[in-house]
Amino acid sequence: MDSIQNKVHYCCVSKGNHILYAYNGGGEEVENVAALCLEAAPPFHRWYFETIGKKTYGLLMEDGYVYFTIVDEGLGSSVVLRFLEHVRDEFRK
Numbered sequence: 001m002d003s004i005q006n007k008v009h010y011c012c013v014s015k016g017n018h019i020l021y022a023y024n025g026g027g028e029e030v031e032n033v034a035a036l037c038l039e040a041a042p043p044f045h046r047w048y049f050e051t052i053g054k055k056t057y058g059l060l061m062e063d064g065y066v067y068f069t070i071v072d073e074g075l076g077s078s079v080v081l082r083f084l085e086h087v088r089d090e091f092r093k
Contacts, residue, residue: 004075004083009055010034011069011083013091021091030070041066047084049077060084067091 009026
């Protein structure tokens with residue numbers, strides 16, 4: 001995870017409308033954007049990524065949980081997916 005360590009602006013684990021864990025390295029504006037993204041999470045996807053501007057938004061959805069992150073663009077979907085899988089695995093411990 002070294003390649004992503006300093007590029008994460010926000011990540012969280014949520015279930016339903018409740019955020020169970022969150023890291024915010026980007027301030028209140030990033031948290032507001034994250035809330036909007038979580039509300040609009042596509043219901044029939046296992047994972048979803050979108051890059052807008054200079055940030056990539058990634059979601060991994062499994063067993064009713066949503067693992068979400070906002071990272072710098074250019075990391076690639078596979079890196080973001082591995083990061084979210086790592087967050088999921090650590091959260092389950």
